[in-house]
Amino acid sequence: MKKVYGSADEALEGVLFDGMLIAAGGFGLCGIPELLIDGIVKAGTKDLTVASNNAGVDGFGLGKLLDTRQIKKMMSSYVGENAEFMRQYLSGELELEFNPQGTLAERMRAGGAGIPGFYTKTGVGTVIAEGKEVKQFGGEDYILEEGIFADLSIVKAWKADDTGNLVFRKTARNFNPPAAMCGKICIAEVEEIVPRGSLDPDLIHLPGIYVHRLIQGEHEKRIEQRTTRKREDA
């Protein structure tokens, strides 16, 4: 059971194909799989459908895969920070499926847990409900949403051991666990691979059963909105 690979290129070897569905972790630019995105750019895989809460920014994160026109369709909740995304979408080059944020997260979690569909109150009476089955429970309407079963998951964690047990850091956890769960194959990139036994088993955020391949590398971890307060305000 060798999970640790030397680079993103090596870890992506043999798992990419044109037209595939990729689930990506991250919220904004926080906790995104930077190295694996670069690897997919290099591999040149085309016609991708990417399930990710956001679409990166121009020239960083998933924005790189938009610049190279490798993405055919995005499944996201918020895409406002990317001018190239908007240009491709408005010109009809890029398909977009809006998902409410919690619905997207639950669709990933459900896919990973073997649940093909679930009913939710989110989006009832809105455009999101169009074409979806409506069912009443306790006199209230709920809509049917489907689990996401991805061909590949790409996620970013803070630390891992060589068996793929993952620990995330602060709000960089976000979509990474549900995205990791819903892929047939999951590749995780981490800041540090630590010796087996050095992570507290009670404090593992995502068990290694969900992680098939693992790389360690340097991350830029770009900040999208740097907001601070002055010391004299304290």
Add this chain to the structure above:
Amino acid sequence: MPWDRNQMAARAAEELEDGMYVNLGIGIPTLVANYVGDKDITLQSENGMLGMGPFPYEGEEDPDLINAGKQTITELSRTSYFDSATSFGMIRGGKIAAAILGAMEVAENGDLANWMIPGKLVKGMGGAMDLVAGVGRVVVVMDHTNKHGDSKVLKACTLPLTGKGVVDRIITNLGVLDVVEGGLKIVECADGVTEDDLRAATEATIVD
């Protein structure tokens, strides 16, 4: 004088009670955090955090610690972190007592529109649809009229909805209204605003 942004935020903070878990939207709702005073309020950030702290001091920004508006923030002694599915589980599951959100339009039946203007740049609903569908109480904070002077408090929303019949209370620069059977009920008027002023600026049906 109608209320300014800070006065609206201060009024919205009065909606919060000791012990509540609350989600604040972007814009004026974010300012509500400045007016909770001594009340024991835990702020949720839907990207996966309970117990959101203030902005960091310069030089102490952490790229792994942001709020739902992607701004750098800090943690508190009570803070916990979790993944997005868990985060929206607590939202959808009704564990969050209240959400205070901005709006483009609100209707007298509680319909809310705050995510999309057809023909304009469409950014997405983010977590707004989940929040309004799931939290215990939805309080909208917004200007009563748009920049052309048209009412944003309507008989029916014209923009695509974020949620149907989800709003409980509306706080605007002119006053406070509740969504009740048959229309909206005036709870209070802003300082120096009369009930007639409020009615004149409101397209929605006002019931007594």
